Amino acid sequence: MSQIQTIADVITIAGLPVAVVTLLFSFWEARANRRATSAAIYLAVVQSMREEWRAFDKASPDDQEDHLAEVLNLTEIACGIEADGILAGRSGKFLQHSIDGILNSIDKSPNLQALVSKLRTHEHTFVESERYRARRLRKRTKDAAHSTRGPP
Secondary structure, rough: OOHHHHHHHHHHHHHHHHHHHHHHHHHHHHHHHHHHHHHHHHHHHHHHHHHHHHHHHOOOHHHHHHHHHHHHHHHHHHHHHHHHOOOOOOOHHHHHHEEEEEEEHHHOOHHHHHHHHHOOOOOOHHHHHHHHHHHHHHHHHHHHHHHHHHOO
């Protein structure tokens, strides 16, 4: 009986490092898959936003409203994705830059602001975009406060 117990102990001891390495590899693989998925989500959303933005630029004034509505709907989706923290790695930062670019373009153009106002049909329209703006403003304010204090 003791010989069987010794063999079992040796197998257990030898199997432990293999199990640990396998577990670490699984975590690494899951992290890599999450980042790849994030990149794919980012590319799909941003490509759609760019296509609609280009279509808006090329559209006649009568058709621009429809294209801007699509840009804003896609931006709303992007803001929801960003708020949910779905994107891993640098994809989240890239998405923030894309959202900021669109929202800044709208903020700088009175014509676009007028079209956006026309598209706000309910109080829940573009809620995620407004929440995103508020989060980014809080972060910028916090970062500015930290940078003006200087080193401790």
